Amino acid sequence: MEGWEYLKFDDPKQDKITANSSELKSKLLLFINKKGNSASAEIQSIEQAVEKFGHKPDDTLIFLYSTNSANAQLAAETIQEYFNSKKYETQKIVVQSINSEDEFDKGLADLLDKVASKMIEWKNRGSDIYVNVTTGFKAESIFLALSAFMIGGKVYYRYETFNDIILLPSPPIIPDQNIVNKLSQILNSSTYIISKSNRYNLSDEDIENFTKNGILKEKDKDAYEIREWVKKFIDFANKIKKETH
Structure with a gap:
């Protein structure tokens, strides 16, 4: 199914993805294993980051979030299974899709509740927090980056033009x-x-x-x-x- 990753939340083709998710996931994993991490911007940026920062599977948790659309969940589950096969610990949560201005508040609130709050939990355990803003929706990525900066986390971005991971400057951000x-x-x-x-x-x-x-x-x-x-x-x-x- 061409263009499946760009389907809107209410596209009827989403039902086809749901009905064939296991088969589609298997095909996607075969495609990734054949082509390498360049098959997925998410996988490529994460793998480059863990290599650059010296992270190992036994001391790294990869936390994935997706919206509740079928194509987004298929992508997240495929990425999760890929990293599980590499012996990384992974967690995945689903946040509400933002499909209109009216849904923006609820979607962003859900993101802050389920993802940003986790950052504090992990930070309190002494973990280093790295947020990947290479992919995903821009508005959500901005808020996650701000949340990371507020707790002293790190934010990174993969520049496609020179194929490298860059740590973004982390200015101290304190709410008024x-x-x-x-x-x-x-x-x-x-x-x-x-x-x-x-x-x-x-x-x-x-x-x-x-x-x-x-x-x-x-x-x-x-x-x-x-x-x-x-x-x-x-x-x-x-x-x-x-x-x-």
């Missing part, structure tokens, strides 16, 4: 604690709604800036609510704060 505190106050209340009668000490300028920056969204006239992904991000920021104090 004043903003985190203001939003935490709202999230700790019984309602997330900001209205004329309940402004949670937010100024007009706060509300205007938070709305422009995508932190708040207008619910009704003169009423706003914190966007779904921001709730998860504030939880992530508060966890980092606890672990560093």
Whole structure:
């Protein structure tokens, strides 16, 4: 099936992938083993990274995430099986697909909840965190890179033009604690709604800036609510704060 990797979430051909996933996965693995890691940008970038950074299968966990579309899960399962055959420990999770502006908040919140929170867990165990932003959707990759920078993780990218892995500069990124505190106050209340009668000490300028920056969204006239992904991000920021104090 040509172009299977580019199918949209609701494409009817996704059902064919689901019905034939085992056969397709076997064929993909044969193709990868025949062509080598250049058959997959994900595999190629990961293998180049572990070689460059001196990582071994017995001390490396490869954490994969995919959306819940059939073609994305087929790709992730194939990559997972490939690395399992190389004696790497792997984990795979599924996050919600983002197929529209309306789904963006939920998809990003799911990503922060299932992936970014894992970074803190592993960091607390003393593990080094490396995030591969070579592949995947750009918006999600940006947020994962920011999350990695916030906990002192490393982010790498494979440049196809000169076929090498580059560690991206890791600037210290610390959330504005004043903003985190203001939003935490709202999230700790019984309602997330900001209205004329309940402004949670937010100024007009706060509300205007938070709305422009995508932190708040207008619910009704003169009423706003914190966007779904921001709730998860504030939880992530508060966890980092606890672990560093």
